[in-house]
Amino acid sequence: xxxxxxxxxxxxxxxxxxxxxxxxRLVMLLLVLFVTLTIFPExxxxxxxxxxxxxxxxxxxxxxxxxxxLRTEYKKLENNTSSLIADALVELPITSQWYARVSMPFKRxxxxxGGSNYxxxxxxxxxxxxxxxxxxxxxxxxxxxxxxxxxxxxxxxGDKYTISPVVxxxxxxxxxxxxxxPSIQYVDTLGxxxxxxxxxxxxxxxxxxxxxxxxYLMSDPAFIWDHERNDQSTGTFDLEYGRFVEGKTMYYVxxxxxxxxxxxxxxxxxxxxxxxxxxx
Numbered sequence: 001x002x003x004x005x006x007x008x009x010x011x012x013x014x015x016x017x018x019x020x021x022x023x024x025r026l027v028m029l030l031l032v033l034f035v036t037l038t039i040f041p042e043x044x045x046x047x048x049x050x051x052x053x054x055x056x057x058x059x060x061x062x063x064x065x066x067x068x069x070l071r072t073e074y075k076k077l078e079n080n081t082s083s084l085i086a087d088a089l090v091e092l093p094i095t096s097q098w099y100a101r102v103s104m105p106f107k108r109x110x111x112x113x114g115g116s117n118y119x120x121x122x123x124x125x126x127x128x129x130x131x132x133x134x135x136x137x138x139x140x141x142x143x144x145x146x147x148x149x150x151x152x153x154x155x156x157x158g159d160k161y162t163i164s165p166v167v168x169x170x171x172x173x174x175x176x177x178x179x180x181x182p183s184i185q186y187v188d189t190l191g192x193x194x195x196x197x198x199x200x201x202x203x204x205x206x207x208x209x210x211x212x213x214x215x216y217l218m219s220d221p222a223f224i225w226d227h228e229r230n231d232q233s234t235g236t237f238d239l240e241y242g243r244f245v246e247g248k249t250m251y252y253v254x255x256x257x258x259x260x261x262x263x264x265x266x267x268x269x270x271x272x273x274x275x276x277x278x279x280x
Contacts, residue, residue, distance in 0.1 A: 061179050061208060061279070062279065063139060063141070063168070063170050063181070064093065064099075064130065064133075064139070065279045065280060066091065066092050066093065066279070066280040067089075067090070067091045067277065067278065067279050067280065068088075068089070068090055068277070068278045068280075069087075069088070069089040069090075069103075069275065069276075069277045069278075070087070070088055070089075070275055070276050070277075071085075071086075071087050071273055071274065071275030071276075072084070072085070072086050072087075072273065072274050072275065073085045073087070073271055073272070073273040074271060074272050074273075075268050075270075075271040076268060076269040076270050076271065077268050077269065078262060078263050078267055078268060078269060081109065081110045081111065082109075082110050083107060083108065083109045083110070084107070084108040084109075085105050085106070085107050085108075085121070086105065086106045086107075087103055087104070087105040087106070088103065088104060089101065089102070089103035090102055090103070091126075096130075097129060097130045098127070098128070098129055098130075099127070099128040099129075099130070099141075100125070100126070100127055100128075101124075101125065101126040101127075101128070102123070102124070102125050102126075103123075103124045104120065104121070104123050104124075105120070105121035105122070106118075106119070106120060106121065107119070107120075107121040107151075107156045109155050109156060111155070117153045117155040117156055118156070119151070119152030119153055119156055120150060120151060120152045120156070121150075121151050121156050121157050122147045122148055122149060122150055122151050122156075122157040122158055123147070123148040123150045124145065124146070124147050124148070125145070125146050125148070126143050126144065126145040126146070126166070127143060127144050128141045128142065128143035128168070129141065129142050129143065136172075137170070137172050138169075138170065138171050138172070139169065139170040140167070140168075140169050140170075141167070141168045141169075141170075142165075142166075142167055143165070143166045143167075143168065144163070144164070144165055144166070145162075145163075145164040145165075145166050145185070146161070146162060146163055146164065147160070147161065147162040147164070148161060149161050149191070158189070158198070160189040160190065160191060160197075160198070161189065161190045161191050162187055162188065162189050162190070162198075163187075163188055163190065164185055164186060164187045164188070165185070165186055166183060166184070166185040166186075167183065167184050167185075168181065168182075168183040169181065169182045169183065176209075177209065177210040177211075178207060178208065178209055178210070179207070179208045179210070180205070180206065180207045180208070181204075181206040181207075181208075182203075182204065182205055182206070183202075183203070183204045183206070184201070184202070184203050184204075185201070185202045185204075186199075186200075186201050187199065187200050187201075187202070197228055198226075198228055198265065199226075199227040199228050200224055200225060200226050200227055200228070200266070201224070201225045201227070202222055202223070202224045202225075203222070203223045204220065204221065204222045204223075205219075205220075205221050206218065206219070206220045207219050207220075213243075214243045214244040214245065214247075215241070215242070215243045215244075216241075216242055216243070216244065216250075217239070217240070217241055218238075218239070218240035218241075218242070218252075218254075219237070219238075219239055219240075220237070220238040220239070220240065220254075220256075221235070221236070221237050222235070222236045222237075222238075223235055224236070224261070224264075224266045226264060226265065226266070229264070232261065232264055233260070233261055234258065234260065234261030234264045234266040234267050235258070235259040235260045235261060236256060236257070236258050236259065236266070236267070236268075237256060237257060237259055238254050238255070238256035238271075238273075239254070239255060239256065240252050240253070240254040241253055241254075242254075248278065248279045248280070249276065249277070249278050249279070250276065250277040250278075250279075251275075251276050252273075252274070252275055252276075252277075253272070253273070253274055254272070254273040254274070254275070255270065255271065255272050255273075256270065256271045256272075256273070257269070257270045257271070
C-alpha cells in the first residue's frame with residue numbers, strides 16, 4: 001500500500017510539473033501579444049492609411065492567387081538538439097478550380113553526439129480542388145498532399161512516403177477585419193522503416209487580424225492526434241506578427257511553442273521563424 005501511494009504521489013507531482021510548464025509557455029505567448037499591441041496600437045480611422053489588403057475580397061491573403069513563400073525557421077527540440085530550416089514554396093493555379101503546390105526545404109540538424117547533418121529535406125507536393133467559391137468570398141478546398149522521400153540523409157527527412165488528404169477553408173469577417181483558414185489533415189505513411197510509421201490527424205485554426213498601417217497578427221493553433229500511439233494528443237501554438245507591403249507581400253516574424261504533449265514526435269521546446277509571402 002505504501003509503495004502504491006508513493007507511486008500515485010509521484011504521478012501527481014509529474015502532472016503538476018507538466019501543467020506548470022504548459023501554463024508558463026502560454027503566459028509567455030500572451031505577454032508577446034500584449035507587448036505587440038501596446039507598442040503598435042491601431043491608429044484612428046480618420047488618418048490616411050497606406051494601401052492594405054482588402055479584406056472583403058480576400059486581398060493579399062486570397063488563396064486562389066499565385067504565391068511564393070520563403071521562410072527560415074530555427075527550432076529547439078525536446079531532446080536539446082535543434083534544427084534550422086530554409087524552405088521555398090510555390091503554388092500556381094492549373095485551371096480556375098485546380099491548384100498545384102510544391103515546397104522544398106534545406107535543413108540542418110544538430111546531433112546529440114555533436115556535429116550536424118545538413119542537406120535537402122523531403123519534397124512536398126499538393127494538388128487542390130476549389131469545391132466551393134461563393135460571391136461573399138468563402139472558399140473550400142479539397143486537396144491531396146504528398147511528402148516524397150528525397151532527403152539527402154535519413155536524419156533530414158521522415159524516411160517515408162506520405163499521403164495526406166486535406167480540407168482547407170477560407171472565411172472572412174469584414175466588420176472585424178478578420179480572415180480565417182481552418183483546416184483538417186490526415187497523414188499516413190508508406191514504405192521505409194517500420195520504426196518511422198506515422199498516422200495522425202491535425203486540425204488547425206489559423207486566424208488573421210488585420211491591424212492598421214498594413215500590420216497584422218496571426219494566431220495559428222494546431223491540435224495533433226497520433227494514431228500510432230493510442231491517439232496521444234499534442235497542442236502547438238504560433239503567434240505571427242507582420243506587415244503587408246502594397247497589399248500583396250507579407251513580411252513577418254513568428255515565434256511558437258508546444259502547449260501540451262511534450263516528448264511526442266510533434267512537440268518542440270520553442271521555435272522562431274522569419275519569412276516573406278508574395279501573392280501575385
